[in-house]
Amino acid sequence: MNQQEKYFEAVAQIRKLMLRLIVVFLIMIAVIVHSLLAPDVFVLGNSPHEEPYAWVEEAMDDRIENGIHVRTGFVSDTGLMTVVANCTNCHSAKLVTQNRMSKERWRATIRWMQETQNLWDLGDKEAIILEYLASNYAPIQKGRRQNLEKIEWYVLE
Amino acid sequence: MNRRGFITQTALTSLTAILGTEIVFGKFIPTDYQPLGVQEPSPFQLFEKDNQMVVLNDKPWNMEAQAHLLDDAITPNKYMFIRNNGKIPETIDLDTWSLLVDGESVGQPKRYSLAELKSKFKHHTYQLTLECGGNGRSEFDPPAKGNQWTVGAVSCALWTGIRLRDILKDVGIKNDSVYVGYHAADTHLSGDPNKEPISRGVPISKALQDETLIAFKMNGEDIPLAHGYPLRLVAGGWPASASGKWLTGISVRNKVHDGSKMSGTAYRVPCEPLAPGEKVTDDKMCIIESMPVKSLITYPKTGAIFPIEKKLNIRGHAWSGEFAVKRVAYSIDFGSTWHDCNLEDATNRLAWQHFQASISFPKKGYYEVWTRATNSQGIAQPMVLPGWNPKGYLNNACHRIAVKITA
Structure with a gap:
């Protein structure tokens, strides 16, 4: 592969990338505009008007x-x-x-x-x-007196 | 809802927060839904507590101090433990708040408004030790059920109010009166309006003591909400559960009060000692009355490192339910030798007493400073856990702090 072929290939790749970026950008704009005009699109297959509490519960953090x-x-x-x-x-x-x-x-x-x-x-x-x-949450044997634990050592002034 | 929907909505929630919910995405918000930040206020702000307080439970609210936070002679609100069995009343109307005194052993039930209580009877102020019966529960083996208190479920604030005795005299109680039970405005966790979360009390002899108050002030101000605003029964030296918060009623009973948390294993210990973990039937359980002898090192905080030439000045408080503390001693050799601390008398009966000592250490290394109080009956704190009981009450084992001495 000579230098010129390499050059054209690189140009072609950059062009493809640019096109993709533009498409993504246009989609994003479309989504934002649409969401402002008709925000329901954000709720995929679940209308908040029919079940006003559903998404609050669903949104409970179960991480x-x-x-x-x-x-x-x-x-x-x-x-x-x-x-x-x-x-x-x-x-x-x-x-x-x-x-x-x-x-x-x-x-x-x-x-x-x-x-x-x-x-x-x-x-x-x-x-x-x-x-x-x-x-x-089973019992842990502690005996009649445990060692002092989790001590945060500090210099006493 | 699928995961993608969830993510989109999480993003939406943050977006609405930035843009302002009412205008753009207002219709997404259910009318009674509050943003997360409003739903879960910080308990430290809510109850005006220091942020070193430890939250054990948030429904119901239970919060304890650490030993070093209890250094004040009189415990301020910010370091006072919170122990709730139910939900804190949501609405408190001072104009309609009243105290109903009834029960089998009163001739005629009588209702008092707040204003009447405050104007009709003489005011008294006492410093009173209130310790949760379950303070120290976390150390029991086998583990005992309930909030796992360590050492910080104790306080000694100034309480101002009227004597319960004066009200009982005003109402007139019969000769057959045995017990006084309280009723309060807190609500049951299950939401059942017919259930009282807690309705305990004290025998008539305790009710008639000078220091048993129906209080409306703590440390000279209105009682903080979490501690019983606007009215609280205060029976110092007994499990703090006997001191009913948000007080709305007093029943003078001709038998031991049978309210909520007066039976089963609640605030009761085996009448005869048990082996750890041993089973016991309800009829062999006895109600806790005066709390045991105990002491707490409040200075320094555990974990102090200091050079050998420095003397360590320790200080703290000691208390013993109905009794006075006669001696507090410290040990730096795991109880092999004991040395007296300087011990002050109590401001009044049922208030904790302050102790202090100055300690020299023989060589560098790790030490534990232990304190041990002895009461007027000659009864001292045990060095290991006292008798096991199903709910882990009355742990008065010696308090210990760790220190390291450097060259």
């Missing part, structure tokens, strides 16, 4: 980062969304994640909430919830 469900702080594992749906209506997820119990004690806690705190019958979801809680 998982480092194995943690960001919005609630729950560990990401089988049954996560069942737990979110049934265990965060009345109280914060923090009340769950602070605690460590055996499956038997988690079950007793559910019964206590059902007997005294208006928790509904969990039906076949109960087994999923119990499995999730017992495997992710």
Whole structure:
């Protein structure tokens, strides 16, 4: 391939790129103009007028980062969304994640909430919830006194 | 909605925030939807708390101090722990707020307006220690259920109000009165209007004490919303749950009050000691009354590093429910030897007492400073966890801070 061929090939590539950029740019302008005139296009297949609350709920942040469900702080594992749906209506997820119990004690806690705190019958979801809680929030042995931990050392003036 | 739709809308939300929601994208916003920033205000701003306070729970709100935040002789609001069982009342109308005194052991129920309460009875001010029954729960093994308080669910503020005794005298109580139960304006987490989140109380003997107040001021100002505005029962030295916030009613009972959180494992401990994790039936549980002897090192903050030639001045508070603290001692050798701290008397009964000591260290290295209070009954704090109980109440084990001595 001589110098001239290389030159023409490069020119052709640049021209293609420019064309693509122009097309993309035009599409963007079209979308913006359209959105200002008829903003509904942003809601793909879901009219906010029919379901005014739907997108608020859908827009709930369900991202998982480092194995943690960001919005609630729950560990990401089988049954996560069942737990979110049934265990965060009345109280914060923090009340769950602070605690460590055996499956038997988690079950007793559910019964206590059902007997005294208006928790509904969990039906076949109960087994999923119990499995999730017992495997992710199981007791850790601490003994009669733990070492002092998480100390932030500083120079005392 | 698919993922793409979600992303588009996330972008849209930020866009609307920039452009101004009402004009361009106004029709996207459901009428009662508030932008995220408004939905979740910072609890520190909301309750005027220092941002070093630790949020344990946001529904219901529960927040605790760290030991070094409790250094003040009188706890200011910004360092006072919040413990809620239900939802804070949303509307408080001072003009219509009233206190109803009723129950089997009053002749005729009587209702008082706020103005009446304030004008009819003599005002009293006491500094009163309020500690959550579950303070220290996080240390129990097997773990105990509930908010995992460490050391910061205690406060000692100045409370101003009228004596509960004076109101009971005004209403007239019968000889068969046993217990006083409170009712309040907070609402149940489930939204059930027929459920009281918490309705506890105290035996009649505690209700008749000089220091048992129906308070309307804390530290000389209106009680902050999270602490019971506009009216609160304050029974110092007992689990703080006995001091009902947002007070609307007092029932004088001819039996032990049977309100919410008076039964089962709530604010009750096994009448006879249990092995850790052992099961116990409800009828073998006894209501917590006076809180145990305890102390807290509030200066320095744990983690101090300083040279060997420097003496360490420690200070803090000690309290013991209904009793006075007679001695506070410190140890820097894991309890092998104890040395007396300087201990002040309480401002009044049921207020915490301040201690301080000046400590020299024999050589460089890691140390823990422990303090141990002993009350007027000769009862001292344990160095390890006290008796296990299902809900992890009454952990009064010695407080410890870590220090490092350098050459």
